[in-house]
Amino acid sequence: MAAPRFHELEIAAVRNETPDAVAITFAIPDDLGDTFAFVPGQYLTLRADIGGQDMRRSYSICSPLSEAGQRTVGVKHIENGRFSGFAQTLKKGDRVQVMPPQGRFTAQIGGAHDYLLLAAGSGITPCLSIAKSVLAGEPQSTVTLLYANRNSSSVMFLDDLNDLKDRYTGRFTLTHVLDEEIQEIEVMNGRLDAPKLETLAEHGLIDPKSADAVYICGPEPMIRSASAAMAALGVDEDRIKFELFTPAADAAPAPAPKPKTNGATHGAKVDIVLDGARRSIEVDAATDTILTAAEKSGLDIPYSCAGGMCCTCRCRIVEGEATMDQNFSLEPWEIEAGFTLACQSRPTGDRLVLDFDDQ
Numbered sequence: 001m002a003a004p005r006f007h008e009l010e011i012a013a014v015r016n017e018t019p020d021a022v023a024i025t026f027a028i029p030d031d032l033g034d035t036f037a038f039v040p041g042q043y044l045t046l047r048a049d050i051g052g053q054d055m056r057r058s059y060s061i062c063s064p065l066s067e068a069g070q071r072t073v074g075v076k077h078i079e080n081g082r083f084s085g086f087a088q089t090l091k092k093g094d095r096v097q098v099m100p101p102q103g104r105f106t107a108q109i110g111g112a113h114d115y116l117l118l119a120a121g122s123g124i125t126p127c128l129s130i131a132k133s134v135l136a137g138e139p140q141s142t143v144t145l146l147y148a149n150r151n152s153s154s155v156m157f158l159d160d161l162n163d164l165k166d167r168y169t170g171r172f173t174l175t176h177v178l179d180e181e182i183q184e185i186e187v188m189n190g191r192l193d194a195p196k197l198e199t200l201a202e203h204g205l206i207d208p209k210s211a212d213a214v215y216i217c218g219p220e221p222m223i224r225s226a227s228a229a230m231a232a233l234g235v236d237e238d239r240i241k242f243e244l245f246t247p248a249a250d251a252a253p254a255p256a257p258k259p260k261t262n263g264a265t266h267g268a269k270v271d272i273v274l275d276g277a278r279r280s281i282e283v284d285a286a287t288d289t290i291l292t293a294a295e296k297s298g299l300d301i302p303y304s305c306a307g308g309m310c311c312t313c314r315c316r317i318v319e320g321e322a323t324m325d326q327n328f329s330l331e332p333w334e335i336e337a338g339f340t341l342a343c344q345s346r347p348t349g350d351r352l353v354l355d356f357d358d359q
């Protein structure tokens with residue numbers, strides 16, 4: 001399988017979801033139907049030149065599997081976020097560079113299961129795709145969704161969620177948890193953290209132990225807290241799925257490269273195999289990762305988050321050795337099999353060969 005590449009897609013529709021969030025629908029031409037096939041829970045990476053800077057950000061698909069010929073993503077504006085601010089200006093007919101669906105926070109549709117979805121803020125987007133796809137594609141399955149927001153005006157996809165409640169009575173349960181707005185039922189007020197989840201379980205509003213899978217998506221502290229709560233409530237680790245997404249990185253500058261080498265590697269020669277071609281670059285491991293060195297050399301390698309979270313930059317070490325600054329996405333078996341993340345990798349010797357085509 002080849003490394004993912006960008007395709008220019010036309011925007012078919014833009015819908016305001018909240019005062020600071022939009023749903024952007026891309027038209028998928030027939031000849032790109034297979035390329036943009038997806039599994040519920042995956043995301044698209046968008047790319048744009050913003051103020052002379054090549055920027056890219058990943059946004060989860062909120063469309064259900066049944067929606068043919070288009071893919072919709074939800075984009076919430078982050079304060080000082082250059083890309084999310086740019087996204088709010090997009091309109092029907094605009095064309096945007098989009099990478100095919102990626103990501104491992106997925107639900108394979110089929111069978112009969114009880115799903116528990118825990119979402120906060122724009123973390124609803126992959127959960128909405130999963131909920132819609134499960135309810136339509138698994139007639140015996142149930143979905144319980146806890147959705148946390150500051151207040152009712154910051155709830156994204158409210159019409160879609162209410163529609164699911166009406167259409168799938170008895171199979172879809174939705175509970176809103178609001179932090180800055182008092183609801184009648186006390187337990188639904190506050191943050192969706194470990195104490196709240198334990199209280200909700202005590203009140204019988206959720207039953208994590210009987211869930212076949214728990215999907216958690218939101219800011220990192222919420223994910224950490226909710227995952228710990230699920231484990232404490234008896235959910236096996238392999239039934240807890242979460243996705244780190246990085247709104248903070250949208251506003252923050254890229255972290256400075258850290259010198260982290262196992263030896264002197266000034267000017268290591270690194271060969272990069274990509275799309276069947278081989279190019280050599282020099283990488284000073286004290287100052288650059290493979291990604292930053294490739295960018296300096298004008299070599300366009302696949303990436304999205306640049307933070308070790310998304311796996312878009314995954315490649316295989318064919319020769320030599322490298323160390324990663326951080327890794328939130330590769331599984332132990334992948335590291336054993338020689339895979340690494342180019343956005344986090346630095347050579348530890350003077351010679352390294354990386355293959356992006358060997359996926």
Ligand code: FES
Nearest residue numbers: 304306310311343
């Ligand atoms: S670009 Fe996301 S892990 Fe490297």
